[in-house]
Amino acid sequence: MKKRFEIFRYNPETDKKPYFKSYEVEVYEGMTLLDALNYIRWEIDGTLTYRRSCRSAICGSCAMKINGRTYLACKTQVIKDIKSDHIKVEPLPGYEIIKDLVVDMDNFFDKLKRTKPYHITHKAPPEKERLQSPEDFKFINEAADCILCGACVSACPSSWAGKDYLGPAALLKAYKFCADTRDEGADERLAIVNDKNGVWRCHYTANCMDACPKDIKITDYIARLRNMLVQNKL
Amino acid sequence: MEFEKIYHKYDVIIVGSGLAGERAALAAASSNLKTAVITKVYPTRSHSGGAQGGISAAIGNVDAEDNLETHMWDTVKGSDFLGDQDAIELFVEESIKTIYEYEHMGVPFSRLPNGKIAQRAFGGHTYRRACYSADKTGHVLLHTLYEQCVKHQVSFYNEFLVLSLMITDGQASGVVAWDLRNGGFHIFRTKAVLFATGGYGRAYKVTSNALSNTGDGLATVLEAGLPVEDLEFVQFHPTGYYRQGILVTEGARGEGGHLLNGEGERFMKKYAPEKMELGPRDLVARSIWTEILEGRGINGKDYVHIDLTHLGAEKIMERLPQIRDLAISFVGVDPIKAPIPIQPTAHYSMGGIPTNKRGEVVIDAQNSVMPGFYAAGEAACVSIHGANRLGTNSLQEASTFGRIAGNNMTEFARKTDFLPVDEEAVKRAEEKVKRLFENDGKTHHYHYKKELQETMYNKVWIFRNDKDLKEALSTVSSLEEDFLKNVRIDDKGLLFNLDMQEALEVHNLLTFSKIIIAGALNRKESRGAHFRTDFPKRDDKNWTKHTLAWRTPDGKTKFDYKPVVITKYQPTERKY
Numbered sequence: 001m002k003k004r005f006e007i008f009r010y011n012p013e014t015d016k017k018p019y020f021k022s023y024e025v026e027v028y029e030g031m032t033l034l035d036a037l038n039y040i041r042w043e044i045d046g047t048l049t050y051r052r053s054c055r056s057a058i059c060g061s062c063a064m065k066i067n068g069r070t071y072l073a074c075k076t077q078v079i080k081d082i083k084s085d086h087i088k089v090e091p092l093p094g095y096e097i098i099k100d101l102v103v104d105m106d107n108f109f110d111k112l113k114r115t116k117p118y119h120i121t122h123k124a125p126p127e128k129e130r131l132q133s134p135e136d137f138k139f140i141n142e143a144a145d146c147i148l149c150g151a152c153v154s155a156c157p158s159s160w161a162g163k164d165y166l167g168p169a170a171l172l173k174a175y176k177f178c179a180d181t182r183d184e185g186a187d188e189r190l191a192i193v194n195d196k197n198g199v200w201r202c203h204y205t206a207n208c209m210d211a212c213p214k215d216i217k218i219t220d221y222i223a224r225l226r227n228m229l230v231q232n233k234l
Numbered sequence: 235m236e237f238e239k240i241y242h243k244y245d246v247i248i249v250g251s252g253l254a255g256e257r258a259a260l261a262a263a264s265s266n267l268k269t270a271v272i273t274k275v276y277p278t279r280s281h282s283g284g285a286q287g288g289i290s291a292a293i294g295n296v297d298a299e300d301n302l303e304t305h306m307w308d309t310v311k312g313s314d315f316l317g318d319q320d321a322i323e324l325f326v327e328e329s330i331k332t333i334y335e336y337e338h339m340g341v342p343f344s345r346l347p348n349g350k351i352a353q354r355a356f357g358g359h360t361y362r363r364a365c366y367s368a369d370k371t372g373h374v375l376l377h378t379l380y381e382q383c384v385k386h387q388v389s390f391y392n393e394f395l396v397l398s399l400m401i402t403d404g405q406a407s408g409v410v411a412w413d414l415r416n417g418g419f420h421i422f423r424t425k426a427v428l429f430a431t432g433g434y435g436r437a438y439k440v441t442s443n444a445l446s447n448t449g450d451g452l453a454t455v456l457e458a459g460l461p462v463e464d465l466e467f468v469q470f471h472p473t474g475y476y477r478q479g480i481l482v483t484e485g486a487r488g489e490g491g492h493l494l495n496g497e498g499e500r501f502m503k504k505y506a507p508e509k510m511e512l513g514p515r516d517l518v519a520r521s522i523w524t525e526i527l528e529g530r531g532i533n534g535k536d537y538v539h540i541d542l543t544h545l546g547a548e549k550i551m552e553r554l555p556q557i558r559d560l561a562i563s564f565v566g567v568d569p570i571k572a573p574i575p576i577q578p579t580a581h582y583s584m585g586g587i588p589t590n591k592r593g594e595v596v597i598d599a600q601n602s603v604m605p606g607f608y609a610a611g612e613a614a615c616v617s618i619h620g621a622n623r624l625g626t627n628s629l630q631e632a633s634t635f636g637r638i639a640g641n642n643m644t645e646f647a648r649k650t651d652f653l654p655v656d657e658e659a660v661k662r663a664e665e666k667v668k669r670l671f672e673n674d675g676k677t678h679h680y681h682y683k684k685e686l687q688e689t690m691y692n693k694v695w696i697f698r699n700d701k702d703l704k705e706a707l708s709t710v711s712s713l714e715e716d717f718l719k720n721v722r723i724d725d726k727g728l729l730f731n732l733d734m735q736e737a738l739e740v741h742n743l744l745t746f747s748k749i750i751i752a753g754a755l756n757r758k759e760s761r762g763a764h765f766r767t768d769f770p771k772r773d774d775k776n777w778t779k780h781t782l783a784w785r786t787p788d789g790k791t792k793f794d795y796k797p798v799v800i801t802k803y804q805p806t807e808r809k810y
Contacts, residue, residue, distance in 0.1 A: 030564070046678055058284050118381040
């Protein structure tokens with residue numbers, strides 16, 4: 001079976017403006033979109049450029065827009081997951097384009113850094129591990145699944161509208177630390193996210209949850225961050 | 235064609251942003267040294283994140299009787315007596331500190347009802363000593379180290395490819411790198427450099443490794459005239475998803491998963507009657523491959539099943555959620571309801587850049603140190619793993635020796651000064667890039683990679699023999715020669731040139747794969763992951779020694795050997 005791939009192309013060194021290029025590929029059961037992109041690059045057109053690494057939905061390199069939806073190329077099967085014979089592939093929306101499907105992630109990582117994204121404690125650690133109940137671990141376990149692929153920010157209307165909005169990924173990271181029973185930096189972090197460009201900019205459209213390839217309930221966690229703020233004030 | 239050259243100076247330079255690299259960077263940066271990490275990807279995308287099942291340490295949270303002595307013995311026996319016992323002893327001692335340190339950095343570990351870090355069973359380990367975070371252990375360790383590096387203001391050069399190592403007057407003095415995003419050379423001068431460049435699974439057609447795992451550090455070291463150690467020892471992980479080769483964690487067997495052949499038989503009872511599915515990886519991979527070769531794969535094909543159905547939905551969802559998700563996505567099987575089709579997959583490099591137990595790179599059979607040069611993690615060969623690595627010992631090795639090497643390079647950098655640029659190394663880097671831009675070649679680099687990967691899969695796989703290895707050596711030698719003359723890239727731009735990056739990676743694969751093959755051809759015995767059907771027994775008299783291999787200026791391979799360090803345990807028969 002053949003499918004047609006319409007792929008967004010733009011090389012600022014040579015192209016005046018972006019265009020779509022069409023490739024026809026023989027697809028097979030089990031073939032992922034990343035396999036298809038690799039096939040095109042390796043067998044048809046070596047200039048096609050995108051990011052990729054692990055192939056197993058853990059490194060977060062290959063988020064892109066596939067027939068209108070943001071997803072990981074490595075986790076999308078071209079027969080099982082895409083019914084259409086026509087597959088349109090575009091870069092992750094909402095980011096500046098560097099070349100073809102490669103976008104500039106620097107701003108995404110810079111926002112992450114604004115939320116003090118590291119464990120904070122003031123006490124000297126004990127000799128062995130600090131204790132944490134399995135229930136308390138569950139509060140942070142799902143948030144720790146985040147692979148920083150950027151799909152959530154790409155799908156978030158508040159992020160489109162507000163360039164300075166911290167965005168779902170950075171807020172999720174802030175939640176992970178604030179909800180960790182071992183962490184003592186919640187006050188510092190909550191002060192940062194308590195801002196018009198922090199948790200209050202989220203309008204609960206839940207697009208981020210829909211886009212998340214790890215199925216993390218990001219909007220719920222942003223709501224919990226807000227609850228923490230409200231409770232802190234009471 | 236002329237390219238821009240930009241110069242930098244850092245107290246220490248780390249190449250690679252996986253666990254070993256980031257841990258070393260943290261050691262240097264938290265001692266207030268000006269520290270830079272150069273990485274091909276973004277630091278959270280390194281392949282340490284792909285490790286799933288756990289990180290070893292005899293902290294005895296589940297099996298209170300666990301102890302350092304047993305961890306050491308398991309590792310020595312697992313290595314098929316090729317691991318250096320002085321290094322292994324240090325490793326098991328320091329591994330406990332590493333775990334508590336990670337916990338103090340905020341790593342989210344799965345917990346026992348009493349609140350301590352949970353531990354699960356893994357192949358070849360006598361006790362349950364794999365500390366884990368569901369089935370994303372490497373991922374949470376990698377992200378936590380990245381967070382700590384952010385906190386300590388490590389400078390990251392993301393999407394830079396290192397092309398050559400600078401050596402000035404016999405001392406490592408920096409690296410030359412290519413800026414993938416913008417094009418152009420960057421020359422990093424430093425007082426101490428550490429290679430944590432990971433493994434080379436991409437030399438094989440079927441591998442659990444990321445597309446980035448092309449062994450760049452090994453090729454770079456060989457081109458600088460330095461040796462590599464024990465490259466013939468390639469670990470084949472027993473359970474990769476059928477066709478893709480992506481990893482199904484050994485934790486799936488640790489939690490009680492069964493391996494079944496086409497007759498529905500738990501065949502491991504024939505090969506490891508006591509340990510069954512929890513035998514060491516070399517043994518389990520050979521057993522699966524034997525079943526396949528003898529026609530007992532599923533429907534006679536080249537795969538078998540791992541069955542988790544009897545574990546129940548709750549345990550699978552709690553302990554192996556990612557495995558379930560990937561099985562549904564990649565092979566269309568829900569492991570709660572049906573067994574997963576799996577096949578062995580090239581997974582890990584036991585060999586690498588030779589180091590001593592301080593993480594210092596050594597350059598001959600007398601263990602002479604090259605000042606200022608360090609290596610850690612999968613790229614290095616300390617040697618903890620010898621001929622076969624135990625699962626969960628790699629995350630531990632990367633972390634522990636990342637710290638040790640990082641501390642030692644910090645100390646070294648404090649008392650040394652910057653050296654002049656090694657112009658030869660700059661020239662080497664320029665030649666590599668210019669060849670690709672200026673060559674009027676006909677053959678796209680992918681064709682060299684494809685043929686290499688097929689050759690390694692067909693002739694340098696789980697079972698090896700003289701005839702296959704000789705053929706493979708001849709094929710790969712011709713590929714390399716042809717590559718230099720006829721390679722073609724389609725993209726000749728400066729901006730994010732992935733085409734050129736992959737061509738440079740293929741060149742790297744060709745450079746060291748020959749040494750894997752030649753080392754395997756020389757080693758006329760079977761030990762750990764290296765199995766010769768024509769020499770099926772271990773030969774302690776002649777082969778209890780490490781292979782050292784150099785690439786000579788005319789592209790030939792030169793060998794030497796150095797003794798294994800044996801302190802406590804004399805080699806004995808290895809049974810599971």
